[in-house]
Amino acid sequence: MREKGITNFPDPNAQGKLDLNGNELNSNSAQYKAADDACKPLLPQGGAPPPNAAAVGAAQVKYAKCMRENGVPKFPDPNPDGGIDINGDTLGVDPMGPVFKAADQKCQPILAEVAGGPRIEKRP
Template sequence: MRRILATAALLMTLAACSDAAGNGIATAGGTGSETTTASPANEEKDGRKFAQCMRDNGVEMDDPDPNQPGRVEIRERKGERDKVRQAMEKCRKFLPTPSKEDLEKALEGMQEMAECMRANGVPEFPDPEPDGGGLRLDAGPGTGIDPDSPEFKAAEEKCREHLPERPGRFKDGDR
């Protein structure tokens, strides 16, 4: 299973795979607070244009919830890593853009999360990339990171307080 955690614009991605077959859903939280309505001007703001672009490029993705501005969910099935990466390159320009302050706060929170994860039993957990490349984590056999391990789950629970206000959440996808 591959999971992706993306934060709009900064696009911090946490891609983790395990031995389990099936789909994963990752959610990404922005920091917007306004409620959007269905108008062309808001389609780009709330991520609908991004979601449509991803679907147009073969990635299973629902429209974002209008009650959670800036939050997107991406489903990546096993073996679709390259397809998702290619779609992200084409569609990244449509992601809702948080303010510079929100990006700095998100990066700071992700750095604290990484330090906390390492201090709590996941020594290979990487630092976020401050250039906007985000946080990429390949996990599974041979990487030293198993997101399904008790150590990872315990560290994640302990460290999630460091994530930005609307952190990504892992959810099991449809099987």
């Protein structure tokens, strides 16, 4: 944005978010709009809003069910934080093995329904 003439555009904060002060940035100016259009492709998902949490949660539940139906019978449902915790000791199959990988490949289209898909955390 600064390279496109918005010299007072801030750096992201410690959490990686932008704190935009409308009093300091004239987001209605032609220069700002042109810079925003030029830089939007650099944003995650091209600046599109994040997926609806309910849609992500529903896709995660469908994904977990699909995994169970395709050879990973102990695949867990999403946790309350929205992630899927995979513990290789209790999963019943090797998360790096062919059965898990085949199920994951078959079930991936479910996650394509929403941008980002689930956070899957593999634990040894």
